[in-house]
Amino acid sequence: MNRSLKIYVYPHQKDDPFSNVLLAVDFEPGGNYASESYFKKVLKMSHFITRDPSNADLFFLPFSIARLRHDPRVGINGIKDFIKSYIFNISHEYPYWNLTNGADHFYVACHSIGRFAMEKVVDVKINVIQVVCTSSYFVSAYIPHKDASLPQIWPRLGGNPDFAPYKRKKLGFFAGSLNSPVREKLLEWWGNDSDIFVHSGRLERSYTEELLGSKFCLHVKGFEVNTARIVDALFYGCVPVIIANHYDLPFADILDWKHFSVIVATLDIPLLKKILQGITQQEYLVLQSNVLKVREHFQWHVSPIDFDAFYMVMYELWLRRSSLRLQ
Template identity: 70%
Template sequence: MNQDVYHDKEIFLQNYEDMKRSLRIYIYPHNKNDPFANALLPEESNQEPGGNYASEAYFKNVLYKSHFITKDPSKADFFFLPFSIASLRHDPRIGVGGLADFIREYMRNISHDYPYWNQTGGADHFYAACHSIGRVAMEKVEHVKSNAIQVICSSSYFLPNYFSHKDVSLPQIWPRHDEPQDLANTSRRKKLAFFAGTIMSPVRKSLAETWKDDSSIFAHDGRLKTPYSDHLLGSKYCIHAKGFEVNTARIGDALYYGCVPVILADYYDLPFMDILNWRAFSVVIMATDIPNLKKILQEISPQEYSVLQANVLKVRKHFQWHKSPVNFDAFYMVMYELWLRRSSVRILS
């Protein structure tokens, strides 16, 4: 087993420094008087983003404040389309039903008022969306879906409009800031594996029905009566099971609390796959292996588990957001994924 958490750490660190030094992003400008400034400009609230889809707001807010921004489009490697799918979705003037029309009109204006989209067919443009409703928003702009880089949480190989070589998997992370203590101590992790969540997919139904009465695998349907964090800290393995989409915040939860993720989401293009060796810090199995789950986990030796858990602690920094970016955090990792795609843009150009 390759125990290194990076595919090639030396190359990653060298390229990472190049990225921080050279990458430049141009954001299409909008002013505060725009009637949809709430969706086109960063959030002005002093409160940090929250909820399951906070990754979208974090990424956008931090990008605007970062050193990557250039006011000179001739120096830009990429162009950011700053519409917020989450904001538009909750805006009573737009809502879910009006998303596709809004994006179509927005792209029509961008391609008419600026020359940059037409120079590359949009191959050097990107947008960010964490809620899967972002795919509905692109239904009437096939050229955006096909050409622009989609930085999205719902990143599945199974979907016809997601292209792993072009698009970027955005990690879905529930924001947390109170650092849990003593994560390296595995002696308090008495449970073999843990899952809790609404049973709204065949994968979760199979998981709950197979292991609902087991003493070492805790598979719970619905909300817990005890703190969620206690289960994450008290389990060796924490299960990420596909719901409506392949992505949930459970991988970020597991890593934050030092629990080795077990990934039950077939066709999930896991975040930062270009950089991280997921098998060094997680257990990836097919949904068809749910009946064998206990056997698979019990066959992992204590020594192998120690390596997995130690590697979880190494990579958890890559799955955290901050109001101001911190080296190697989720923001910088997404920027690195974009930087890796700059050569493809030139070919498409």
């Protein structure tokens, strides 16, 4: 993959009035949706780019959902029309889309609006590889194995923290707004528990301290199946407990999540404590050790490092490249 994968990025004029939503970011990405910006920024500088479309395995559609969302000329309500116009233009100016009806094309989006943005271009939903954070196979817009799950990752400064397992006193931890029935059910059952700390509102201790002091950190579905909490847990060496049905987990084609996380069905929230206490100390130590091993795959770097998030996404794309080259 590293030697042979080639990607063609559709060009645009620098004086294009919408060049700001097609260019890679010229600043350090930040916030919940940094993954989209990081990918574009790193891809632009990578050896995977080819200027010769005849050598390309895949074609990148470089529009940014995050930037379109904040552009006053487009906004949330205008994204669908923008994407429709963009696909119409490239399919008439270039021959590559029409060779496969977009099956060897891909785009990247982390904001949840991304999965609604393609509703006026059915071919995108059906054929294009969608690399998105909102990777729910319960939603018709997302097709597992064709599409790929992008982890929602906050930018990180400094090295990896490592709090020894014996210093983790809390059995479980969750903090967040109650923006879904699943989270409300979690608080109902475990809001006053002495072993599982479930909190809504301002924390007395810092979020980081809670992550470092807990054995298991709960990733609970909110408005969407995805949040940055799952990668927060990995970064701070806390074993993720995933309570989000229909979540196509990031890099699931590459990583076996059962070796470094615990997956609990939302219906089993009343059994959560029993499930976690049923994990032996030895089993926990194996899970936590594997967390420390895999967290390198969930980090972005401006200059990519082998096996980091950028290379993991590239490998997901490599797995999805077309086996049939149409000339």
